[in-house]
Amino acid sequence: MPPPLPPRPPSYDAVQPLQFVGALPDPPAFARAAAVVLPVPLDRTTSYVPGTRSGPRELLAASSQVELWDEEIGVDVHDVGIYTLPEMDVTGGSMDDALALIHRVADEILDANKFLVTVGGEHSMTSALVAAAAARHHGLTVLQVDAHADLRDIYQAERHSHACAMRRTLDYAPLVQVGIRNISAEEVDALPALATTIFYDWNMRDDPGWMDRVEAALSDTVYITIDLDGLDPGVMPAVGTPEPGGLSWRELTTLLRRTFARKTVVACDVVELCPIPGMVAPNFTAARLVYKLLTYRFGLGPGRDLRR
Numbered sequence: 001m002p003p004p005l006p007p008r009p010p011s012y013d014a015v016q017p018l019q020f021v022g023a024l025p026d027p028p029a030f031a032r033a034a035a036v037v038l039p040v041p042l043d044r045t046t047s048y049v050p051g052t053r054s055g056p057r058e059l060l061a062a063s064s065q066v067e068l069w070d071e072e073i074g075v076d077v078h079d080v081g082i083y084t085l086p087e088m089d090v091t092g093g094s095m096d097d098a099l100a101l102i103h104r105v106a107d108e109i110l111d112a113n114k115f116l117v118t119v120g121g122e123h124s125m126t127s128a129l130v131a132a133a134a135a136r137h138h139g140l141t142v143l144q145v146d147a148h149a150d151l152r153d154i155y156q157a158e159r160h161s162h163a164c165a166m167r168r169t170l171d172y173a174p175l176v177q178v179g180i181r182n183i184s185a186e187e188v189d190a191l192p193a194l195a196t197t198i199f200y201d202w203n204m205r206d207d208p209g210w211m212d213r214v215e216a217a218l219s220d221t222v223y224i225t226i227d228l229d230g231l232d233p234g235v236m237p238a239v240g241t242p243e244p245g246g247l248s249w250r251e252l253t254t255l256l257r258r259t260f261a262r263k264t265v266v267a268c269d270v271v272e273l274c275p276i277p278g279m280v281a282p283n284f285t286a287a288r289l290v291y292k293l294l295t296y297r298f299g300l301g302p303g304r305d306l307r308r
Contacts, residue, residue: 018057020084021291022064033081035294036114040102042090042121045161046274049240055273055286056087056119062280063287070292072253075299082294083114090121095160099128106132110267115297117290120271122240123150124160126225127168133223133267134172140266141219142166142175143259145230145252147243149183149198151190162272169225170195176217178204178255179230181245201245211255215262222259224268224293226252228286238282240274249285253292260296268293 019027020037030036039056046052068076088105090098102118106129109116118129123146134140144150144166151170155163166175174195181201191198197217204210229239232246247255259265270293273286 017084017086018060020060020063020082020287021066021068021078024078028081028083030083030112033083034115034298035080035082036109036116037082037084037290038105038109038116038118039085039087040090040118040121040125041087042098042102042125044090044095044098044122045124045156045158045163046122046240047156047161047163049274051274052120052122052240052272054275055121055271058275058283059119059270059273059286059290060084062283063290065284066287066291068291070295070299072257073295073299075295077295077298080294080298095124095158099125099160103128103132106267107135110136115294116267117293118267118269118271119286119290120269120273122162123165123225123227123271124162124168125271126165126269127160127171129267129269130169130223130225131172137221137266139219140173140221140223141217142169142173143214143218143222143224144175144177144227145179145225145247145255146177146227147179147181147201147229147246148227148241149177149180149187150227151187151194151196152184153186153190166196167194173223176214178214179245179247182241182243201247211258214255215258218259218263220263222263222265224256224259224265226268226270226289227272228270228282228289229272231285236282236285238274238276238279238286239272241272252289256292257296257300261300265297
């Protein structure tokens with residue numbers, strides 16, 4: 001008779017909820033934190049490779065290995081206070097119910113005057129987050145980095161599919177879409193009536209000043225949504241719907257730095273991490289990206305707006 005199996009080790013969150021950038025010696029209380037990280041493991045409408053429900057957990061686990069000093073800006077911003085909420089439970093009810101819950105939580109965080117970074121999870125959550133931000137910031141525009149336009153009105157009988165994420169977001173704010181390299185004929189037919197400016201991956205770099213044009217298309221107040229498949233799959237293979245092409249890490253961080261330096265960014269999300277078992281590099285890349293967003297938000301100041 002084989003010996004009994006050893007007891008199963010506790011999971012990360014059986015000990016304590018995962019914290020962005022790890023368990024610091026003196027973690028901030030919510031009231032003292034300037035930034036809040038909200039994990040949302042939404043995975044309802046993914047249409048190719050499922051698994052985004054594991055994205056927030058793996059991103060948070062990898063974040064414990066991110067150095068807090070940023071060599072680009074020359075600052076360590078964690079002292080502003082980064083508070084990590086527990087993962088939201090978005091498994092019950094309909095998609096409408098899930099989005100209503102996300103909207104309510106985002107409302108409360110923004111009401112507390114926190115800088116909100118939501119980590120997902122599938123892209124369909126963005127419309128609820130933008131709705132909360134737009135209610136507080138008149139004239140908001142959305143900077144979307146993505147491989148896909150996500151402008152379908154309905155997909156697989158679901159209006160809140162991740163393939164419709166930005167069509168629903170248009171109910172609250174106009175879009176500037178960067179890195180797009182997958183769009184359907186249905187979406188192209190709808191474009192003339194939609195408040196969006198698209199920078200296609202295939203030709204946007206033909207103009208060396210393409211980032212200037214992105215900047216000019218944005219209003220002064222911006223929400224940033226980053227679908228990780230907007231990056232080159234050589235940099236970010238762990239996504240559910242990969243596409244050839246895409247932004248390099250340097251292109252993405254340069255665009256983000258310019259946006260934070262010259263606009264008022266009110267909130268962000270990083271979505272669609274679909275972890276690959278045994279491959280930790282994409283999880284770390286996603287975690288480093290979240291810390292870059294926080295570094296640009298709290299580390300940029302006079303003299304740091306450098307054109308590159």
